[in-house]
């Protein structure tokens with residue numbers, strides 16, 4: 001019964017998403033356009049057998065997951081709060097978690113399509129090798145799921161930071177953009193200054209990128225990583241920690257109404 | 263249980279910073295009645311109603327709504343209370359039908375969503391996205407979402423703002439039907455005729471205080487209010503006089519004019535006069 005409610009909520013969320021055309025186009029097409037641009041400009045070899053395009057594509061897959069989970073929710077929820085959508089849900093006997101479950105299902109749905117699309121484009125046009133073994137597929141799956149979960153929970157948690165819908169984009173976009181610059185999406189991570197690497201290592205995106213590189217880049221590239229290995233254990237640990245932190249913040253301080261209606 | 267009050271409020275207080283919105287308000291709504299809260303802009307109607315709905319925190323006073331403190335709502339309690347807010351929450355990309363069906367699923371014993379859509383007169387728009395609805399149609403949708411859970415107690419904050427006259431009549435009938443089926447209703451309004459047509463009791467609120475509660479016909483002691491007699495004096499000016507005994511005054515005038523009194527009118531205050539006097543005096 002309650003699970004059914006969550007499923008319905010997820011469907012309603014997905015319906016709303018797919019029906020707002022600009023959201024679909026922006027979310028889905030943006031990473032692809034970025035890949036087209038960057039892969040056409042930079043194609044140098046950054047290590048034996050690895051060119052920049054492959055490196056950048058893995059970063060873009062991670063970025064796509066972050067956009068779907070973090071950016072879209074941290075911007076969309078304040079809009080819904082301002083429009084009184086949240087207030088309206090709160091006036092019904094719907095358990096609060098159903099609202100979050102709906103968002104999670106929506107993000108999962110969009111995330112799957114987004115990643116499939118990116119993979120298809122990258123493999124079809126930019127010579128990305130699909131994961132070579134079952135073990136790599138498994139790593140790909142858990143890094144994506146755990147990373148997307150962390151981003152989703154942090155996105156819901158962060159949605160309480162912008163005070164209104166108008167400021168949401170302005171507050172959220174720079175956070176996401178800065179993370180992309182310092183986490184090894186646009187630049188090879190180990191080329192960045194040490195202090196920047198240390199800052200990036202606090203946040204999930206760096207670990208998502210690293211986890212995905214272990215899937216798509218040759219094993220020889222591991223030696224180029226900061227620790228000289230893929231550090232998959234640490235990837236799992238840090239992404240898991242962000243899930244816990246995000247969830248704790250959601251539970252404690254999610255705001256259902258803006259300050260003008262309290 | 264066994265309490266015959268659906269809502270009871272004693273000494274309610276709420277301030278926003280330095281603005282005192284509700285200042286020691288007392289109010290009861292009996293089970294089964296339609297209660298209208300009337301008051302000018304900024305009087306504190308929305309603040310009061312949203313405290314009763316569990317949306318806003320109060321600064322003081324005792325409040326019971328269906329035997330619970332609304333500051334600590336439970337899912338069961340929420341299921342028994344229907345809410346139509348003054349400001350609407352928009353789900354732009356969904357259709358009317360999808361939305362009402364979705365909300366029905368939140369409640370333990372909902373009404374048939376399609377029937378609810380018909381009752382608010384939106385059947386023709388059931389497949390339309392809500393962002394394309396007119397103002398009055400959006401308001402009807404708000405009402406549909408408020409009643410689809412078959413509430414025991416229904417709050418409506420200025421429900422008919424934006425309705426055309428016919429829609430308003432239909433809405434009144436809907437409220438009467440719901441009330442006849444046992445729903446207790448508390449609504450706010452700026453329309454005196456609405457309060458008069460629907461409510462068994464009317465409360466007038468001004469500056470965060472309840473000025474009076476009465477049956478619409480007795481508000482401001484209207485039935486016994488002094489009448490105003492006016493007439494034209496021989497030099498052409500209009501003179502008028504308030505009187506508790508207008509009949510005596512008229513016969514005195516008749517004697518003075520030796521027959522017909524020029525321009526004679528005798529009026530008692532309308533509900534509007536009484537209301538304006540009450541909120542002006544507050």
Ligand SMILES: Nc1ncnc2c1ncn2[C@@H]1O[C@H](COP(=O)(O)OP(=O)(O)OP(=O)(O)O)[C@@H](O)[C@H]1O
Pocket residue numbers: 259260261262278281282283301302303304305306307308309310348
């Ligand atoms: N969130 C808020 N923050 C600050 N002041 C508020 C807030 N909500 C209401 N007020 C103030 O409290 C007072 C009462 O407002 P309220 O909305 O309760 O009035 P109302 O009777 O519903 O008016 P209206 O008929 O215009 O809807 C007003 O002076 C208003 O400016």
Ligand SMILES: [Mg+2]
Pocket residue numbers: 307308309348419
């Ligand atoms: Mg109001």
